[in-house]
Amino acid sequence: QSALTQPASVSGSPGQSITISCTGTSSDVGSYTFVSWYQQYPGKAPKLMIYEGSKRPSGISNRFSGSKSGNTASLTISGLQAEDEADYYCCSYAGSSTVIFGGGTKLTVL
């Protein structure tokens, strides 16, 4: 089972919007609503940002939004801020009670 495909890096200037894609297959992203996104700072544990594809946990800024189309999920960050610079990972239920992560995307705020 290969990891979900994410771009290795994305960048944007403060105030801009960026989108990170997460491409899977019809056996994972394409078949289930359970897609989540995590933000991770160096040396820290991941933090849940989006669950069930588009829902935000309490306390997460509405600048973060998620969507899905077919086998591809996306995370959009609007009004980019310096503090958004981090690694981002997608995650999907993959059937048979298993889970799969994406390879991760490094976001640089220019």
Added chain:
Amino acid sequence: QVHLVQSGAEVKKPGASVKVSCKASGYTFTGYYMHWVRQAPGQGLEWMGWINPNSGATKYAQKFQDRVTMTRDTSISTAYIELSGLTSDDTAVYYCARPAAVVPAAGGQFDPWGQGTPVTVSS
């Protein structure tokens, strides 16, 4: 407040085994699965499996099927992961992570996470 506190860093020799603990507080330990995820240096997140603390049932990622064991001690609200036959490729930070909700238990939506336990395998 829900907390997961993991055991400290480990250094092991190739071929050895390592056991990492994850102590839960702030919720009913037997009410939520516990998952384990690892991250090698400079690499991405890798799901390893889960344990149902209520029944003890487990599900392991195929990659680790032959050398991982997940257990729990409900009397002290603690989950464990033991990995045997260590190689340098097992050098990583190991995280426990609880599903954000009771359902789906195995859906992969994790909140909170433990602080991570670094495991170094070196001769």
